[in-house]
Amino acid sequence: MMKKIMVVDDDSTILELLQSRLEHNAYQVQTATDGVQALAQIRDNPPDLIILDACMPQMDGLKFVDEIRWNTHLRSIPVLVLTGQPKSRPAFMELGVRWVMTKPFEASLLVKRVDMILQMRSVPCRKQVMVIDDDPDIVELIETRLRVNDYDVITAENGATALHQIKDVQPDAIVLDIMMPDMDGFQVCQTLKSDTRCRDIPIIVLSGLTSKSDRKMVRQIKADAYLPKPFQAAQLLETVNQLAKG
Numbered sequence: 588m589m590k591k592i593m594v595v596d597d598d599s600t601i602l603e604l605l606q607s608r609l610e611h612n613a614y615q616v617q618t619a620t621d622g623v624q625a626l627a628q629i630r631d632n633p634p635d636l637i638i639l640d641a642c643m644p645q646m647d648g649l650k651f652v653d654e655i656r657w658n659t660h661l662r663s664i665p666v667l668v669l670t671g672q673p674k675s676r677p678a679f680m681e682l683g684v685r686w687v688m689t690k691p692f693e694a695s696l697l698v699k700r701v702d703m704i705l706q707m708r709s710v711p712c713r714k715q716v717m718v719i720d721d722d723p724d725i726v727e728l729i730e731t732r733l734r735v736n737d738y739d740v741i742t743a744e745n746g747a748t749a750l751h752q753i754k755d756v757q758p759d760a761i762v763l764d765i766m767m768p769d770m771d772g773f774q775v776c777q778t779l780k781s782d783t784r785c786r787d788i789p790i791i792v793l794s795g796l797t798s799k800s801d802r803k804m805v806r807q808i809k810a811d812a813y814l815p816k817p818f819q820a821a822q823l824l825e826t827v828n829q830l831a832k833g
Contacts, residue, residue, distance in 0.1 A: 622646030657784030
């Protein structure tokens, strides 16, 4: 199957050049002249790679990358940035962009870079799960079970720490304890689900609270799954598999 590449640039000459060279190398190419147009196209038809101009009207490259990094369906798409300003490289790196080329560039070199990126992407990546719980024993139990099942795990001992970390790590799923000091799980879940940048991240709630009113609250905060404590590690793993690998 042909790999799909989205090229985003407001310079029609560059768009035509890249489309021609990439199609000549057996890639399927979509084009857009700005970030807003590109987002509208890729939401329903995600490409295998995005080649992105750094400086564009309406939505520049940095804003575009920030938008897709908060979308669970788009954030794993690799991005190759083209920029006439080498000093902008660190800003893109902070958003997780690994590949930046400086304009003017050689088309043959860019095609080689595209080949390399897509070959690397064919290697399966480990999914990432954030575990938020103030009980270190439970955290260790969950972390161990997830790691031996090929997940990367990030941990946070309270809600405030988790909300700070999630801006950078963007996990594929969250395992969230309800009863925590300062900010409980209900508040954390509400905050995440009300934020357009991370509301699609699946949240699995763990709680010793099992009354009807507590279960109703879990539904109201739009958690994706609920497991009562004490929980079975195998059941938790199965739930994570269903939601993180979707």
